Amino acid sequence: MSSGTPQATDTAAEGRNGPARVALWAAVMGIGLILGIVATPVFWLMWGGWYTLFVFLCACVAIPAGHLGRRRGKRLGGRDRGAALFAVVAGWLLMLCCLLLVVAYAGLVTGLAVLVDSAR
DSSP states (O other), X not given: OTTHHHHHHHHHHHXXXXXXXXXXXXXXXXXXXXXXXXXXXXXXHHHHHHHXXXXXXXXXXXXXXXXXXXXXXXHTTSTTHHHHHHHHHHHHHHHHHHHHHHHHHHHHHHHHHHHHHHHO
């Protein structure tokens, strides 16, 4: 009886695509942060660096884990490959959003500096 139990556990472990699920969660959390930035722009102005850092970290997890999930999904017969592809695409879009957030924040600071300088 005990010899059948490890085989069932090994089969169940082989059927999971953990990297795809990790990548999907990272992508969803990053998208949630972007939606939070859009919904509460005042918080982004106060803590823009933290928002951008967390979005960047979510993208840094989603991209490689998504690629690993795609590779593992190929070995598992296509299991969770779509979720992994979504995570890869969302991760790269989150990277683009991070770049845009940094440019917007730098532009805001530069614009305020120019306004303060021209007021003197």
